[in-house]
Amino acid sequence: MDFKLTVLGTASALPTVNRYPSAQVLEIRGRLFLLDCGEGTQMQMRRYSISMMKVEKIFISHIHGDHLFGIFGLLSTMAMSGRTAPLEIYAPAQFATILSFFKANFVEKMNFETVHFPLNHIKSPTIISETRNIEIYAFPLNHRIAAYGFMFREKTPQLNIRKDAIERYSLSLQEIGRLKKGENIYREDGSLLDCSELTYMPYVPRSYAYCSDTAPFEMLPSWIKGVDLLYHEATFDDSLREMAEATYHSTARQAAECALKAGVSNLLLGHYSSRFRFLDNLLEEAKSVFADTLLAYEGMVFDIPLKKSTCNENI
Amino acid sequence: MDFKLTVLGTASALPTVNRYPSAQVLEIRGRLFLLDCGEGTQMQMRRYSISMMKVEKIFISHIHGDHLFGIFGLLSTMAMSGRTAPLEIYAPAQFATILSFFKANFVEKMNFETVHFPLNHIKSPTIISETRNIEIYAFPLNHRIAAYGFMFREKTPQLNIRKDAIERYSLSLQEIGRLKKGENIYREDGSLLDCSELTYMPYVPRSYAYCSDTAPFEMLPSWIKGVDLLYHEATFDDSLREMAEATYHSTARQAAECALKAGVSNLLLGHYSSRFRFLDNLLEEAKSVFADTLLAYEGMVFDIPLKKSTCNENI
Numbered sequence: 001m002d003f004k005l006t007v008l009g010t011a012s013a014l015p016t017v018n019r020y021p022s023a024q025v026l027e028i029r030g031r032l033f034l035l036d037c038g039e040g041t042q043m044q045m046r047r048y049s050i051s052m053m054k055v056e057k058i059f060i061s062h063i064h065g066d067h068l069f070g071i072f073g074l075l076s077t078m079a080m081s082g083r084t085a086p087l088e089i090y091a092p093a094q095f096a097t098i099l100s101f102f103k104a105n106f107v108e109k110m111n112f113e114t115v116h117f118p119l120n121h122i123k124s125p126t127i128i129s130e131t132r133n134i135e136i137y138a139f140p141l142n143h144r145i146a147a148y149g150f151m152f153r154e155k156t157p158q159l160n161i162r163k164d165a166i167e168r169y170s171l172s173l174q175e176i177g178r179l180k181k182g183e184n185i186y187r188e189d190g191s192l193l194d195c196s197e198l199t200y201m202p203y204v205p206r207s208y209a210y211c212s213d214t215a216p217f218e219m220l221p222s223w224i225k226g227v228d229l230l231y232h233e234a235t236f237d238d239s240l241r242e243m244a245e246a247t248y249h250s251t252a253r254q255a256a257e258c259a260l261k262a263g264v265s266n267l268l269l270g271h272y273s274s275r276f277r278f279l280d281n282l283l284e285e286a287k288s289v290f291a292d293t294l295l296a297y298e299g300m301v302f303d304i305p306l307k308k309s310t311c312n313e314n315i
Numbered sequence: 316m317d318f319k320l321t322v323l324g325t326a327s328a329l330p331t332v333n334r335y336p337s338a339q340v341l342e343i344r345g346r347l348f349l350l351d352c353g354e355g356t357q358m359q360m361r362r363y364s365i366s367m368m369k370v371e372k373i374f375i376s377h378i379h380g381d382h383l384f385g386i387f388g389l390l391s392t393m394a395m396s397g398r399t400a401p402l403e404i405y406a407p408a409q410f411a412t413i414l415s416f417f418k419a420n421f422v423e424k425m426n427f428e429t430v431h432f433p434l435n436h437i438k439s440p441t442i443i444s445e446t447r448n449i450e451i452y453a454f455p456l457n458h459r460i461a462a463y464g465f466m467f468r469e470k471t472p473q474l475n476i477r478k479d480a481i482e483r484y485s486l487s488l489q490e491i492g493r494l495k496k497g498e499n500i501y502r503e504d505g506s507l508l509d510c511s512e513l514t515y516m517p518y519v520p521r522s523y524a525y526c527s528d529t530a531p532f533e534m535l536p537s538w539i540k541g542v543d544l545l546y547h548e549a550t551f552d553d554s555l556r557e558m559a560e561a562t563y564h565s566t567a568r569q570a571a572e573c574a575l576k577a578g579v580s581n582l583l584l585g586h587y588s589s590r591f592r593f594l595d596n597l598l599e600e601a602k603s604v605f606a607d608t609l610l611a612y613e614g615m616v617f618d619i620p621l622k623k624s625t626c627n628e629n630i
Contacts (some may be wrong), residue, residue, distance in 0.1 A: 013395055017361050021388070039388040040355045046332050065391045065421045069384070073336075073354040076380045080328055094420070101416050105409070106380045 003154070003206040007270065007300040008044035012213075012235050012249075013066050016186040020210060020298055021066040022271060024231070025050050026152060028134055034058045035150060035210050041070030041307070042077050053083055057129060057136075060091035061212055062147035063098070071104055079110040079118050086113040090128055090138065092146050093118040110194040119148050125223045139223050141214035143248045149214070151224055154205035179198035204307040211258075212271050215248040221261035228260055228304045230264040231296065237282055240273075250304065252282040256289035270296035317342050318469070318521045322585065322615040323359035327550050327564075328381050329589040330354070335613055336381040337527060337586060339546070340365050341467060343449055349356065349373045350465060350525050351629045356385030357392050363614055368398055372444060372451075373499075375406035376527055377462035378413070387417055394425040401428040405443055405453065407461050408433040440538045454538050456529035458563045464529070466539055469520035480513040521624040527586050530563040536576035543619045544612065545579040548586035552597055555588075567597040572602035585611035
């Protein structure tokens, strides 16, 4: 029941000795999702023992090299390693050209299908994919070119019936089924079986939002409201706010302001300008606005544990 | 007066945790040449403190991803770092498509010229570039697709006059000039100024040949005759000879046989299949044929020192 983020790259346009370009792997309940794919992603996946073959879906935020140049090597390695499972790629429309170029020039043999879902019709948070347990949203960001953020939310689980309620109210199977779906039931004798009293949510659904690259904009906090973890780019610090504006990026403070407004649980900073050898300033700047801020680093694993609710109180 | 090779990548098609795809930097007398450019080349250059901005010429052996996928990130970084110096790229004709694709899709601003020299007309060792001190040759290899090796040879230096000869024979400036060019001089009195006696070569010209990827073929040893250092791919070992044949690669033994026939001073193996976790077998196999064999590894520096000749004997 994992909900676990592994950071593969925290650099912005220019990588450094220790920082790779953008890439992250989100593992939810055994399913692997790759977020962006900067140069060296396949090597980083090997380094952190993440199976390339198990990646189900790739999400490309925008068509800038530092978020994309690893895709050629990754797809080649998947092809050479005999992948047959189809691969879904959610990316701006221009990615179609890139995929065609790759296939025309570099593929000797590829036994799996790549399905590209273009994102350019998306103007507000939209479900682009779902599994039994999660919904995946894309939403526009505010960058120099078309760019998209992604949000992963576990679906609201089916309610559990309180153990003591079944016997106490002699609940029938049919009544149990309806209560689990959240219905209140009026019995023929006029009594009420109150769903909110007889049931509880077995766990709190978890959520993650990935926002890179973007300048701040008004709607963003409301779109990612209350996520457990927000990754927000922090290319610059306060002293370079004008440069952030000019390049449609954010400062660490602006990332924190977004986190605060969105009421998220934790903020993860990344996409650091190569001019920052040390990142303490970025962290302090963000923490002065939003305390629960962390610096992303290569190899960092952020686990969002399942918060199980158990309800043993008597009614 | 350096003549120094730095190995950036020794993997073949599939990189491993420790092995990057093919790339090497050859530094000759302060000039930097990049040989192949697998994914992660720019990060490896940073790791080993090699300036990307100072690379004058790039040599791409063939259009397979593991020799090429780093070019996008490298060119992007050069562009963003404000490079203005033109960059020469020697690569098969198909590289033109790749360069156009890159410029059309990924370049916001690029203030340097890229000059692509296609190699496909080359059928035997041909000088493709020269500087004041060196000649650079390309020659065809024997791979699944058009592939080229490269050889760097210092030019034969101008001869030095033996110190004692000038006074002893009262050499005129004109005579000194002619002797330095290697001419024998008959004086009017009938005496001979014998160039081989009165001059010496100030140093022994150095040379390096890069051969990746290739199956063995008859002409290769004669084309790289006597180089100081030969890098020859050794994707497989003896037990996988059939696979080497089928994929147009070489075994470690075949690399060593080439080195032996060519009479090189040192052999460097690389381009290892990812199936080999340890490389001792490849080394032993090659050494059983050619003793002066070394295994290339990431970060390895192979320096070919200048062998100066001094001549202080009296004539």
